[in-house]
Amino acid sequence: MNLKGLRVSGRRLQSALEEMARIGATAGGGVQRLALADEDKKARDLFVDWLQALKLEIAVDEMGNIFGTRPGAQKALPPVMSGSHIDSQPRGGRFDGILGVMGTLEVLRTLEENNISTARPIAIVAWTSEEGCRFTPAMLGSGVWTGALDRDWVYNRTDLSGRRFEDELIRIGYKGTAPCKKKPVHCYYEYHIEQGPVLEREAKTIGVPRGITGLHWYDIYLEGEANQAGPTPMAGRRDALVTAAEMILKVNELPQRMGGKLVATVGEIQNYPNSRNIIPAKVHFTVDIRSWDDQHAIKAWDLLRNDFEDIAASRGCPINIEETWRVAHAPFDEKRVQLITDCVASLGYSYLPMVSGAGHDASYMSRVCPTAMIFVPSIGGRSHVEVENTRMEDCAAGANVLLHAIVRSANEI
């Protein structure tokens, strides 16, 4: 077998993506497979069926992470691992996460079909609860596996309706028996859509990120005073929503004020009592700051925090700030990034060295083993929405890069 000429089946990959997209399909053409919901269970069941058909050695750990291992000629060597996640955003897209899982599956199918064996085992993985929208924070399965998060702390996380993570894991039948604990891994690859507009804008097929930006999440709580909107004079009002509005503009201005090199977003807001003729008494909103430069992001936050405190004081609305989550930027392994770049070049695709603005399970994995990622373009840069889309030829191109990266790495001894 000429390994150089080896290619995945773009058609088979497409069909796997389409079959997955029917599980939790939304009217708007996207999918909704929230972590540990019924649709997540259905997609997991289908995935496990497919792993069984490939005769992989299947293990589900106590966090519900699913592993399928294809033995290598030298069984004792740590495996090459590749995968992503199955869960989606509410009314999310058909590519985020699942492309990396189906891409790896397609790699394994291609190897099987061509009777190609490798020196090292190859492990495909589907990490539990990556999105962080039903249960916060994000990347729970890989977080516990790599030792960054505590299993029992995650078990006790609840969704908005108060359901516990562990109870939901048991309910869908995916609380496995294998300990959720890192094992030696030769290297980890994660294939994903870009989720931004840069590759499309630059007309490149493959993105090769050198790492993931740092991620800083904050929760802001403001306390105002509810009163009837009509008879309450403007002077003396303590309006929590007006106070929040001034802060939201500050968040939006932050990147420019810091000379770029970061993005800052308020994605979520709750207002109480949220009645049109009552002055808002309480507001909660979130702040998301991302930068490759961790110190730059912290400096930005310090500025913002000062602004918030000044605004809260001047508008008479006491503020409570929670520093919810902070993940340092995750530089990938230079040799693995180079290997990806070499594979892209030998396959003849155009590519762009870049940075990932989105968090991925690869962020935690990069702490425990050499890690790299492969990106393909998101049409219009759209992601986390139902119209999220990637051209099928790009999906196949990314899978070919993954195929060659995996085979090369699995033959390193």
Next chain:
Amino acid sequence: MNLKGLRVSGRRLQSALEEMARIGATAGGGVQRLALADEDKKARDLFVDWLQALKLEIAVDEMGNIFGTRPGAQKALPPVMSGSHIDSQPRGGRFDGILGVMGTLEVLRTLEENNISTARPIAIVAWTSEEGCRFTPAMLGSGVWTGALDRDWVYNRTDLSGRRFEDELIRIGYKGTAPCKKKPVHCYYEYHIEQGPVLEREAKTIGVPRGITGLHWYDIYLEGEANQAGPTPMAGRRDALVTAAEMILKVNELPQRMGGKLVATVGEIQNYPNSRNIIPAKVHFTVDIRSWDDQHAIKAWDLLRNDFEDIAASRGCPINIEETWRVAHAPFDEKRVQLITDCVASLGYSYLPMVSGAGHDASYMSRVCPTAMIFVPSIGGRSHVEVENTRMEDCAAGANVLLHAIVRSANEI
């Protein structure tokens, strides 16, 4: 009987208020009796029991408005009408609306107890769905009765969970058979808490409003573009929440910009998809503008509307504006306002001529008959909240003013 020395029983009024406050009582010491909910039905049932005990002639009309009429010596003469509403805000207070109904009931109980008859009939009324928080707009019962709103249009209004007004009215057993149509009324009085801080600040017991400010409600819809917060550069974002934030500050600055004489509030906001790592794609928020001077309010809105359109354009978020509701300022009948003032003076209470910033059923009633209102102080100016409170001696004082105003008016022939 010396009419001049006649007084209500403050203790009996207090006990009626307390019994009503148990229906829909909240943990925070307020009440929640949303229009046409089960608690509204329970309170109506109790109210009707009390009307029956007074042997009043009871009528429920097809909008669920409840009338109880005490005959006058001259039955053919149009009645003096007095009342308010039973429904409350979500987690609202124990006085808003119900004080006017219980105050009028106490007046009738006092007349009965003292065997006082009047030339004209006296009608007590509880109007349906005044608050406008479950079914919008506000003041639906009095709106239809006075001919300002169309009955079938109101029947088809739905709450947030899609329940129709008429279906809910039937469900609680208060779709009556009497036509909801105005009849001749000699004059209408409405006794209410101030819902603002002015009487307390000025240390006055009674407020005598010369009318109700105009009320202008708008609904703003913004369209942004949802994208993953991390990989989407700041440049080129179309963030609906940032756009809304800039507009909310403009609303808050509007009164000062217009040289006062109006209040402006954003009480309600919805953000979609409302996920912390997704750029907001859609925002809806409300604007509430109130002024005694209708033209001044419209001038202010014109300014604001221009600002909104400029902001929407510069931030790339298309805007859709609905002019939801506009009620002109409602000046009360000068003679009736004078009569209230005379009663206050003869009872020896301190008082303040003022304007009502809140809408009331009296607003619609003032279009069809001579109307006036009586206010008592709200502690701390707080209203539409669970801690809404008014001192019991003030409640009794207001009821005494109402008693004398009703008796004097009902003897005008």
